[in-house]
Amino acid sequence: MSDHPGKISRRTFMRGTATVAAGVAVIGAPTEAGAQDLAPSRFSSSVTVRFEINGVDHVLDVEPRTTLLDAVRERLQLTGTKKGCNRGECGACTVLMDDRRVNSCLILAASTDGRKITTIEGLADGPVLHPVQQAFIDHDAFQCGFCTSGQIMSAVGCIAEGHAGSNAEIREWMSGNLCRCSAYPQIAAAVEAAAGEIV
Amino acid sequence: MSNLGEPVPRSDGKIKVNGSARFAADQSLPGQLHAVFVSSTIPAGRVANIDTGLALGLPGVVRVLVAGDLPPLHADFNETMVPPLATKSIPMQSDEILHEGQPIAIVLAETLEAAEAGARAVRATYAPAPYINPEAAAPDAVDPERGGYSYLDASEFLKGDPEAAMTSAAHVVQAEYAQPTRHANPMEPSAILASWSGDNLTVYDSVQHLPAVQANLAATFGLERAAVRVISPHTGGGFGVKGYVWPHELLAAMAARVMRRPVKLVLTRRDMYGMVGTQPRVTQEIRLGADSTGKLVSMTHVVSNVTGLTEDYIEFATVPSRSFYACDNISNLQLVRRGNMTLPTYMRSPAEGPGSWALGSAMDELARAVGMDPIDLRLASYAEVDPVSGDPWSSKKLREAYALGSERFGWRSRPAGGTLDGHWRIGCGMADCSQGVTRFGSTVRVLLKADGTARFESSLCDVGQGPATIFAQVVGEILGLSPDRVHAVTGDTNLPPAGPTYGSATTISTGTALHQAATAVRDRLARLCGWPVAEIAMRGGSIVRGTESRTIEAVLSEAGVSELSGDGALEIENYADAGLPGFPARSFGAIFVEVGVDPELGLLRLRRATGAYSVGRILNARTARSQMIGGIVWGWGQAAMEASHFEPSLGRWHAKDLANVVLPVNADIPPEIDIAFVDEFDPNAGPLGVRSVGTMAATGVAAAVANAVYDAIGIRVRELPITPDKLVQG
Known part of the structure; x- marks a missing residue:
């Protein structure tokens, strides 16, 4: 970790995402006071995080403001995770954190120390697709494919949560993932089929 | 054995589900x-x-x-x-x-x-x-000097004497319909x-x-x-933007x-x-006149849309009133309202999208005024020929689509409007779907390799409609190969230039060029064998003449040729046209929906839908079905959810995100979306017998929903989206 005087300790971040997010909101405020917060010292700090991503341990120095999404895409070049809105509204960036689905655009990378992250690149077992991935092909559950990584990761989480008991339940619990090509009935059918296979 | 029409899985399926497709x-x-x-x-x-x-x-x-x-x-x-x-x-x-x-x-x-x-x-x-608020600006005539959008269709159209015919009509309905600006939000x-x-x-x-x-x-x-x-x-x-x-x-x-x-x-x-276009706010005044039997005798349709200050983007919503129904007296006029906004653009679905909402609603109002079933009203003015040119359509099987959709939906035995299911009042509605065919100049190269695989090369971009998949089927069909032995090389201007992936034009345009290129390769292979082209067939990786058969590998290997190539081009004067000259081409269909309305809370739910379509030949039942479902969901968004509201004092959109601009999500769409295609080969549209598919799917839906809402609770909504405030009673 940098010794720069403006650094924010890892302990601060370990208090939880909500605290950190509140800090970022101040930085981003479009006021003159907010602009002053952009003083260089503030951003030259970095945080070292150690996390497991797709079964591989990583040590990464990240800026406190860097999201998990930007860290995996721009730093680790794991570009299967997509940025559709960067505000937690579309679900395209869904990954698993400690086996639970999260919007990676709403997670600061600095808060992921000690966590286990799974992205779409880590889902298949070598050449063998995960049952949800295969079900998405079999049920034609995508067109352009841009939301698909997030849909699939969300579906894996949805099934693990026990929210895939019926088509109606799946549709409700998969509604955080937008698909503008609108393959919704096929997505629900794919999740339903995969849930049957996984259980 | 043909692979055309088969529900072949997408060739890019694996890279789309494992995250390796790079955008x-x-x-x-x-x-x-x-x-x-x-x-x-x-x-x-x-x-x-x-x-x-x-x-x-x-x-x-x-x-x-x-x-x-x-x-x-x-x-x-x-x-x-x-x-x-x-x-x-x-x-x-x-x-x-x-x-x-x-x-x-x-x-x-x-x-x-x-x-x-x-x-x-x-x-x-x-x-x-x-600044000028475009929504409050007075409608003005289209200026052909402001950009080239006005050249893409007619801003004015007159046939017969609509005013005189209107005065003699037994039934006249007149109304204004509006829809808000919508952002595509791919x-x-x-x-x-x-x-x-x-x-x-x-x-x-x-x-x-x-x-x-x-x-x-x-x-x-x-x-x-x-x-x-x-x-x-x-x-x-993309959806146009x-x-x-x-x-x-x-x-x-x-x-x-x-x-x-x-x-x-x-x-x-x-x-x-702010930096790419929208579908603009459109207001439409429609008058329909019918004789005592319900046959249309006069139609007038005036449309105005908002646009920016620098160019006149025109939302040609008048197209349906001069192309959907037989009528001797028609007038159309397109106007624009200019103001300080990002220039609008073609967005799913343009022209017929807004136009079919207004006309499909007005036809329902007319059906109720005349006392006819809306299908029978439409059959009374069935357009056997293109109402503009008078030429016969390339192919039109809309009667069959009405029958197919009506049967599958159970239209003639539908529950009476307002039937209660718990606190929901049930209503059913239908409307016409249609979109004109557009073809763009396009080129493609096909290569057959000595290992018995083939590939096609074209700059075309597969935005998810599935052209890379269906074109492999087409090449496979012509060269006697399984589609998985045909590889798509696309998405690069170093490849032969293709037309755009919009306007449902890819299959008919690039597909025609592809058919030509693959056929040229097949003919070259026949010549290598010394066999007359007319006597050969391609099957199972072999070229066959009567009882003789040789594998592709053997022919190329013996000739010492590593690969055979063929070029194909669809050449079109002035870059784009509306189908083979002399054959007005349009895809047709009908959409049937059942909705539930809770009149106390103003809630509106889609319960089920059936779409039945006459689109020419279907090359892949799976990708075509997906296109239609997607379009129906877009239509539901247009009908019930989507709007970008212009803040009049600040001159900006109220919301610029995905949380405050409402879009359909999975929970909004029931699994019961039923898609059917009339069996059809359009010989006048091109060698593949196809017309167009995806853009049409989002037409008609908003009208069918509004008509179903009226059926359920007797409220005629003429301004989209149909939000709870418009449905709460007393």
């Missing part, structure tokens, strides 16, 4: 800078001053480009056409501001985070000018990575038509086309030119509301 924003180059726009917070005026000092002091920020820093547009740019250039009004060529959200500065930084922080730290001051925001090598420019871009980007970037800098390479193997949804070339693409290339480094620009979701 524009997934690309990176060594030394690249991240670009983030600073955009105008006022809708009209000019930039007085931009203070970049604070931004430049942030670590990682390399440069803040303002208007004077960018190269001027080359003289060649004056020769470009609008469209396919979306607008000639390119930001940052002066300090003028024409709409809120217009880029006024570009922050370039070593990291995305630094660029974002830099953009927040730029301080702009403005000299505001009075899941992938537009993105571009621009890189120069000397005077050669390469861009990874998120587009629906690569050659248009190539041509316009070349003109921007005064380059030969060949000096610009556009790469776009995957595009994350990536169809034309938008200013941010030029600005990214300019920034890379100035910086002498690659520049990666990924629009934010907010940028998608």
Whole structure:
């Protein structure tokens, strides 16, 4: 970790995402006071995080403001995770954190120390697709494919949560993932089929 | 045995489910800078001053480009056409501001985070000018001098004497219908990575038509086309707003030119509301006159849409009233309302999308006035020929589609309107779906290799409709190969230029060229064998003549040929047309919906839908079905959810995100979306017998929903979307 005087300790971040997010909101405020917060010292700090991503341990120095999404895409070049809105509204960036689905655009990378992250690149077992991935092909559950990584990761989480008991339940619990090509009935059918296979 | 029509799985399935399909924003180059726009917070005026000092002091920020820093547009740019250039009004060529959200500065930084922080730290001051709210502007005649959109269809149409015929009509209905501006919001925001090598420019871009980007970037800098390479193997949804070339693409290339480094620009979701087009707010006045039997005797249709100040974008919503029904007396007029807004654009579904909403609603009002079933009303004015030209259609099996859809939906035995299911009142409605065929000039190359595989090469971009999959089927069909032995090489302007992936034109356009190219390869193979082309067939990787059969591998190997190639082209005068000359071509269909309305809470739910279509031959039942389902969901969004509201005092959109602009989600769409196609081969549309599919799917749906709402609770909603405030009773 940098010794720069403006650094924010890892302990601060370990208090939880909500605290950190509140800090970022101040930085981003479009006021003159907010602009002053952009003083260089503030951003030259970095945080070292150690996390497991797709079964591989990583040590990464990240800026406190860097999201998990930007860290995996721009730093680790794991570009299967997509940025559709960067505000937690579309679900395209869904990954698993400690086996639970999260919007990676709403997670600061600095808060992921000690966590286990799974992205779409880590889902298949070598050449063998995960049952949800295969079900998405079999049920034609995508067109352009841009939301698909997030849909699939969300579906894996949805099934693990026990929210895939019926088509109606799946549709409700998969509604955080937008698909503008609108393959919704096929997505629900794919999740339903995969849930049957996984259980 | 034919593979055409079979539900062959998508050829890009695996790379779409394992995250390895690389979209524009997934690309990176060594030394690249991240670009983030600073955009105008006022809708009209000019930039007085931009203070970049604070931004430049942030670590990682390399440069803040303002208007004077960018190269001027080359003289060649004056020769470009609008469209396919979306607008000639390119930001940052002066300090003028024409709409809120217009880029006024570009922050370039070593990291995305630094660029974002830099953009927040730029301080702009403005000299505001009075702005014009387009929604409040008076409708004005279309000006053909303002861009080229007016040349894409007719702004005025007159047939017979509609006024006289209206006075003699037994039944007349008259109403005004409105729909709000809607943003396409493809899941992938537009993105571009621009890189120069000397005077050669390469861009990874998120587009629906690569050659248009190539041509316009070349003109921007005064380059030969060949000096610009556009790469776009995957595009994350377009729905029209990536169809034309938008200013941010030029600005990214300019920034890379100035910086002498690659520049990666990924629009934010907010940028998608200011830097690419929308479907504009459309208001429509319709009058329908019918005789005592319900036959249409007169139709008048006046449409006005909002547009920007620099070009007249025209939403040709009058098209349905001159093409859906037989009628001797028709008048159409298109008007525009100009104001300070981002220029609108063609968006799913243009023209017939808005037009079918108004006309499909008016026909339902007429059916109730006459006392006829809406299908019978339509059959009374069935257009056997194109009402504009009087020529017979290339093929039209709408009667069969009515029968098929009606049967599958149970239209004739539907529950009475207002039937209760718990607290829901049930209603059913139907409307016509239709979209004119468009063909674009297109080229493609097919190569047959000595290992018995084939590939086709074309600049075409598969935005998810599935052309790469169905074209492998077509090549496989002609060369006797399983589709999985045919590989698509696409998405690069170094390949033979294809027409755009919009307007449902890809299959009929590039597919026709592909048919020609694959046939040329087959004929060459026959000649290598010394067999007459007319006597051979291709089956199972072999060429067959009577009882003789030779494998492709054997023929090429013995001839010492590593691969055979064939070129195909669909050549069209003036770049685009509406089908084979002399054969007006249009896809047809009918949509049936059942809704539930809770009149106490104003809730509206889709319970089930059936679409039955006459579209020519279906090449892949799976991808075609997906197109239709997607279109119906878009229609549901148009009907019940989507709107971008213009804030009149600030001159900007109320919301520029995905939380406050409501879009359909999975829970909104029931599994009971039933799709059926009439068995059809259109011999007058081209060698494949196809017309067009996907764009039509979003037409008619909004009208069917509004008609179903009326059926359920007796409220006629004439302004979309049909939100609870319009349904709550007493």
